[in-house]
Amino acid sequence: MKVVIIGAGMGGMSAAIALRQIGIETAVYERVTENKPVGAAISVWSNGVKCLNYLGLQEETAELGGIVETMSYIDAHTGETMCRFSMQPLIDEVGQRPYPIARAELQSMLMQAYGMDAINFGMKMVSVADGPDAATATFADGTTVTADVIIGADGASSITREYVLGTPVTRRYAGYVNFNGLVDTDDAIGPATEWTTYVGEGKRVSVMPVAGGRFYFFFDVVELEGVPYERGTAREVLRSHFAGWAPGVQTLIDKLDPQTTNRVEILDLDPFHTWVKGRVAVLGDAAHNTTPDIGQGGCSAMEDAIELQWAFKDHPGDVHAALAAYQSARTERAGELVLRARKRCDVTHAKDPQATAQWYDELRKEDGTNVIRGIVGNILGGPLTPAR
Numbered sequence: 001m002k003v004v005i006i007g008a009g010m011g012g013m014s015a016a017i018a019l020r021q022i023g024i025e026t027a028v029y030e031r032v033t034e035n036k037p038v039g040a041a042i043s044v045w046s047n048g049v050k051c052l053n054y055l056g057l058q059e060e061t062a063e064l065g066g067i068v069e070t071m072s073y074i075d076a077h078t079g080e081t082m083c084r085f086s087m088q089p090l091i092d093e094v095g096q097r098p099y100p101i102a103r104a105e106l107q108s109m110l111m112q113a114y115g116m117d118a119i120n121f122g123m124k125m126v127s128v129a130d131g132p133d134a135a136t137a138t139f140a141d142g143t144t145v146t147a148d149v150i151i152g153a154d155g156a157s158s159i160t161r162e163y164v165l166g167t168p169v170t171r172r173y174a175g176y177v178n179f180n181g182l183v184d185t186d187d188a189i190g191p192a193t194e195w196t197t198y199v200g201e202g203k204r205v206s207v208m209p210v211a212g213g214r215f216y217f218f219f220d221v222v223e224l225e226g227v228p229y230e231r232g233t234a235r236e237v238l239r240s241h242f243a244g245w246a247p248g249v250q251t252l253i254d255k256l257d258p259q260t261t262n263r264v265e266i267l268d269l270d271p272f273h274t275w276v277k278g279r280v281a282v283l284g285d286a287a288h289n290t291t292p293d294i295g296q297g298g299c300s301a302m303e304d305a306i307e308l309q310w311a312f313k314d315h316p317g318d319v320h321a322a323l324a325a326y327q328s329a330r331t332e333r334a335g336e337l338v339l340r341a342r343k344r345c346d347v348t349h350a351k352d353p354q355a356t357a358q359w360y361d362e363l364r365k366e367d368g369t370n371v372i373r374g375i376v377g378n379i380l381g382g383p384l385t386p387a388r
């Protein structure tokens, strides 16, 4: 049995490690020539951390992860703390601490675990096809690779998805852009072990710790799709969007490095339930592209990898049964996360200003119970975090 994986993102690498764990021959093909992920960091929630632990990366993950002891919401203008609460009840309930991790470090951990030399970099797949006995990927340099199964972990603009669905799809602009990066922790912005979020006017500024005394920061700005932006101008752009916001936000804007600050337009895709065509399947963002509003896109990709392993374990030598089992285990769960994120996105970014004002009022009365219940609801339902 040989499985070819297209894309060495967190989904593809997790799948490659997971399949190799059960003795399947794997090969990974990646279009870029080096590990250079877009985006500064991600929060790996407890369901994602459990997947990484399962892949044998417990110690490495804990080393890279920031420690989040508390969470707080701050009023954007007054700087008043709307609520602050411990993360411990969440950790107790789901049995695993979440870890925000710098993206390049997470990616590098996965690549090293698999073997950097075993990844075929600089190989852009241009088409995929399958037949009764094998599946074939063709690359931009004209070469091809043949395998029993091809897994398209080729991200949000997946061409494997187009093959599986038989048609291109159009992603939906979620209505906001996200600026993100890394800065050294600073108490003037937020405590070093807290996930601090400033909210107001349907905008949001957040910092959370990653290893090495750094904050992962992001700013959400509601604006039309396609607004021109020149890299390096983040400070001026953010100063104008966040004029009058609390001193912690101004300090963050002063401290960030405009050259390394990313700007990402946020899109998602309606859930779909066909993930497999013959010997070809999609995984990760190729299968479920979500807004980052509940921090679950990457975690969901890792869940895919575990379910894929289990499907092959349960159906040794039967490619079609294994892929059918994988699809049936994952589409509903992954689709639900996409829709949960979309709902959260709309409230956070004032799609209905009244609903957002009501959320701000709720935050002023929050003791952590409701926020934690929501996050636990996202975490539960995956392969290693079964719903109760």
Ligand SMILES: Cc1cc2nc3c(=O)[nH]c(=O)nc-3n(C[C@H](O)[C@H](O)[C@H](O)COP(=O)(O)OP(=O)(O)OC[C@H]3O[C@@H](n4cnc5c(N)ncnc54)[C@H](O)[C@@H]3O)c2cc1C
Pocket (backbone or CB within 6 Å): 006, 007, 008, 009, 010, 011, 012, 013, 029, 030, 031, 032, 039, 041, 042, 043, 044, 045, 048, 123, 124, 125, 126, 153, 154, 155, 156, 158, 159, 178, 180, 264, 283, 284, 285, 286, 292, 294, 295, 296, 297, 298, 299, 300, 301
């Ligand atoms: C702003 C932002 C914040 C986020 N925050 C979080 C968070 O906090 N928590 C979380 O869990 N998720 C988060 N996500 C989502 C997360 O980044 C994605 O879900 C995750 O990266 C998906 O992994 P993937 O491997 O499926 O795709 P990707 O990471 O996109 O990897 C796909 C890989 O395939 C390669 N590729 C693409 N096309 C081809 C081709 N034709 N041939 C060969 N290679 C190809 C690409 O170069 C890439 O390396 C966030 C996303 C954004 C945009």
